[in-house]
Amino acid sequence: MASSSSSGLTFKLHPLVIVNISDHYTRVKSQEHFAPPKTNGDASSSLPSSPPRVFGCVIGVQRGRTVEIFNSFELLYDPSTDSLDRPFLEKKQELYKKVFPNFYILGWYSTGSDAQESDMSIHKALMDINESPVYVLLNPSINPAQKDLPVTIYESELHVIDGIPQLIFVRANYTIETVEAERISVDHVAHLKPSDGGSAATQLAAHLTGIHSAIKMLNSRVRVLHHYLLAMQKGDIPCENSLLRQVSSLLRRLPAIESAKFQDDFLMEYNDTLLITYLAMFTNCASTMNELVDKFNTAYDRHSRRGGRTAFI
Amino acid sequence: MESIEALVAHIQVLSSSVDDISHLHNLLKQAEESLQSQASRLAPFLEQLDPSKHSLGYLYILEAYTSAPIQTEQASELTVSIANFINSCLAEQIRLAPDKFTSVCKRFKDQVLLLQAPIQGVGPLRTAVRKLQPSSEQLTALHPDFLQLCLLAKCYKTGLCVLEEDIFEVDQPKDFFLYCYYGGMICIGQKLFRKARELLLNVVTAPMSTTNAIAVEAYKKYILVSLIHNGQYSTTSFPKYTSSVAQRNLKNFSQPYVDLANSYSTGKIVELESCFETNREKFESDNNLGLVKQVVSSLYKRNIQRLTQTYLTLSLQDIANTVQLSTPKEAEMHVLQMIQDGEKFATINQKDGMVIFHEDPEQYKTCEIIEQIDLSMQRMIALSKKLNTVDEFISCDPIYLAKAGRERPRFDFDDFDAVPQKFNM
Numbered sequence: 201m202a203s204s205s206s207s208g209l210t211f212k213l214h215p216l217v218i219v220n221i222s223d224h225y226t227r228v229k230s231q232e233h234f235a236p237p238k239t240n241g242d243a244s245s246s247l248p249s250s251p252p253r254v255f256g257c258v259i260g261v262q263r264g265r266t267v268e269i270f271n272s273f274e275l276l277y278d279p280s281t282d283s284l285d286r287p288f289l290e291k292k293q294e295l296y297k298k299v300f301p302n303f304y305i306l307g308w309y310s311t312g313s314d315a316q317e318s319d320m321s322i323h324k325a326l327m328d329i330n331e332s333p334v335y336v337l338l339n340p341s342i343n344p345a346q347k348d349l350p351v352t353i354y355e356s357e358l359h360v361i362d363g364i365p366q367l368i369f370v371r372a373n374y375t376i377e378t379v380e381a382e383r384i385s386v387d388h389v390a391h392l393k394p395s396d397g398g399s400a401a402t403q404l405a406a407h408l409t410g411i412h413s414a415i416k417m418l419n420s421r422v423r424v425l426h427h428y429l430l431a432m433q434k435g436d437i438p439c440e441n442s443l444l445r446q447v448s449s450l451l452r453r454l455p456a457i458e459s460a461k462f463q464d465d466f467l468m469e470y471n472d473t474l475l476i477t478y479l480a481m482f483t484n485c486a487s488t489m490n491e492l493v494d495k496f497n498t499a500y501d502r503h504s505r506r507g508g509r510t511a512f513i
Numbered sequence: 514m515e516s517i518e519a520l521v522a523h524i525q526v527l528s529s530s531v532d533d534i535s536h537l538h539n540l541l542k543q544a545e546e547s548l549q550s551q552a553s554r555l556a557p558f559l560e561q562l563d564p565s566k567h568s569l570g571y572l573y574i575l576e577a578y579t580s581a582p583i584q585t586e587q588a589s590e591l592t593v594s595i596a597n598f599i600n601s602c603l604a605e606q607i608r609l610a611p612d613k614f615t616s617v618c619k620r621f622k623d624q625v626l627l628l629q630a631p632i633q634g635v636g637p638l639r640t641a642v643r644k645l646q647p648s649s650e651q652l653t654a655l656h657p658d659f660l661q662l663c664l665l666a667k668c669y670k671t672g673l674c675v676l677e678e679d680i681f682e683v684d685q686p687k688d689f690f691l692y693c694y695y696g697g698m699i700c701i702g703q704k705l706f707r708k709a710r711e712l713l714l715n716v717v718t719a720p721m722s723t724t725n726a727i728a729v730e731a732y733k734k735y736i737l738v739s740l741i742h743n744g745q746y747s748t749t750s751f752p753k754y755t756s757s758v759a760q761r762n763l764k765n766f767s768q769p770y771v772d773l774a775n776s777y778s779t780g781k782i783v784e785l786e787s788c789f790e791t792n793r794e795k796f797e798s799d800n801n802l803g804l805v806k807q808v809v810s811s812l813y814k815r816n817i818q819r820l821t822q823t824y825l826t827l828s829l830q831d832i833a834n835t836v837q838l839s840t841p842k843e844a845e846m847h848v849l850q851m852i853q854d855g856e857k858f859a860t861i862n863q864k865d866g867m868v869i870f871h872e873d874p875e876q877y878k879t880c881e882i883i884e885q886i887d888l889s890m891q892r893m894i895a896l897s898k899k900l901n902t903v904d905e906f907i908s909c910d911p912i913y914l915a916k917a918g919r920e921r922p923r924f925d926f927d928d929f930d931a932v933p934q935k936f937n938m
Contacts, residue, residue: 467879481894485896
């Protein structure tokens with residue numbers, strides 16, 4: 201069912217689509233536990249053990265050979281007719297057209313580990329809106345060993361199998377494309393979601409962990425470069441001038457800002473942060489000391505029981 | 514009951530490895546009484562032993578020898594030989610018999626004092642302190658003796674190097690009191706008033722079940738030092754961790770000082786001087802006269818400081834008038850002294866006799882500040898860890914749990930049903 205596509209189309213996927221699909225799936229799955237048969241949406245969950253499948257539509261822009269998928273919305277799946285809810289789709293399409301006149305329906309999405317035979321019928325049904333729809337498949341099972349995104353994009357192609365021309369799904373390559381504003385907002389949404397409203401401490405911890413891992417990655421990349429250059433210097437690796445030129449241009453771009461005023465401001469802010477940390481530690485230490493003194497007084501000072509002893513916790 | 518010769522032979526043989534040393538230690542403990550009884554005859558045996566190798570044996574014999582009364586003509590040789598021993602002994606062997614070592618050193622100190630030459634004892638006792646301490650955070654019984662010798666010999670700087678280390682563990686409270694008291698006096702001698710104040714505060718607030726004389730003396734000095742250093746002393750409030758015994762009784766013994774503090778806070782030289790005159794004999798009898806004179810002179814500085822909060826520039830004549838100094842020249846001397854000490858930032862214009870006060874020019878923008886703050890933070894982290902261990906330790910202390918458990922009935926029963934109301938061991 202999956203070989204690489206030969207249509208020559210370039211696919212660009214925006215992160216908002218991925219967030220939408222995963223959010224839809226998560227919502228349906230979590231609500232499934234409360235109300236088994238009736239779910240809010242469409243899931244064709246025949247068995248309670250198998251994860252529900254969600255369906256929806258992806259929209260975007262197609263310019264020449266580039267297909268850019270911007271957004272997505274959910275759709276109801278009708279198990280009886282084995283197709284997506286058509287009138288609803290058209291109504292949604294009208295609504296979206298009013299806001300985004302450029303966006304067309306480019307295809308549909310679903311969740312699951314692999315594309316299935318039944319999906320082809322849905323795919324064919326969409327062919328009258330878009331002669332070559334795309335099928336975005338999200339694999340919701342979490343695999344820690346996997347490094348790439350569990351999102352695959354399928355196209356349909358007419359292949360001759362056993363003498364019968366059939367439509368089958370073929371995989372297509374895609375890239376993630378984003379605009380600055382979108383990146384910031386998706387980042388914001390993605391990071392707020394895991395901490396359940398979390399206190400300032402957990403958010404600060406999450407923020408600092410993020411920065412820490414970013415710095416660690418930068419460090420490891422710089423180390424790789426350094427190692428490579430050393431090896432080149434020693435002669436273990438043949439000298440590659442284009443790489444050297446790139447490295448040198450990178451180095452010439454640093455330091456980004458160098459001026460007395462920047463140094464002043466930077467050091468002042470650095471000192472301020474250090475002082476705040478120092479103050480926090482001080483307060484912590486003072487509070488421990490205070491508790492210690494209270495306990496000591498309770499235990500060893502015979503005559504200090506003045507009226508109104510406070511709670512010992 | 515071995516004879517001394519046999520014992521000496523044993524010492525010479527068994528002083529090499531760790532197991533031998535413990536065997537030797539047992540032998541020596543058994544032979545203690547025989548050593549004591551023949552104390553006066555022991556001098557020649559000491560020469561047969563080498564202090565750097567046979568430290569433990571040498572120590573036992575030396576201790577027995579010194580427990581007997583010493584004639585004065587032998588005293589100076591004895592001090593020399595003890596000094597040699599201290600300088601060359603092995604720390605590990607010494608630590609096996611710390612109380613013997615301590616008593617030897619104390620007798621050494623007495624001898625040195627008898628000979629009226631305390632400075633001879635300073636060096637050896639410093640080495641002795643270092644060798645006896647298992648770690649630099651532990652207070653030994655020798656610390657106060659060492660500091661006392663430093664005070665008597667007036668070598669304050671040597672005393673300071675021992676005071677620099679923070680003490681975290683104390684065996685005997687009396688050692689601690691004396692250590693902090695002498696340490697405070699040494700710091701006063703070196704004009705390190707901040708550290709002196711800390712040390713004296715330690716004496717005043719240390720846990721004590723009954724008032725002791727050291728605390729009373731320390732309290733008097735503490736009032737004076739805080740007047741010099743801070744310019745104020747609140748006579749009413751003690752820190753929370755002061756024992757209640759101290760809180761109630763210390764003030765009664767030091768009434769003249771409290772009066773001095775009160776008149777200081779009014780800021781008027783005349784009142785201060787009159788208070789000083791009335792209580793002069795009491796100050797003298799406490800050996801605090803020099804300190805009180807410093808307090809009086811510091812009042813001028815305090816008043817000049819207060820002026821800087823109101824005025825940006827001031828003429829020397831005005832300063833002299835406000836602070837009740839007699840001439841502008843004296844005012845200039847005072848301001849100059851303050852600028853040199855780094856207490857005030859100002860410039861003196863000599864032509865028209867004006868003083869301009871400045872702000873602290875420190876911008877906190879430099880890398881040195883970063884290093885300083887970093888160091889402070891690391892110290893704070895270490896201190897915090899220690900505090901946490903002590904806190905856990907005291908939380909598990911049965912005395913504390915017993916007292917805390919008694920208060921339980923006031924709270925909801927279902928909140929605290931883990932700890933029984935009466936904690937029995």
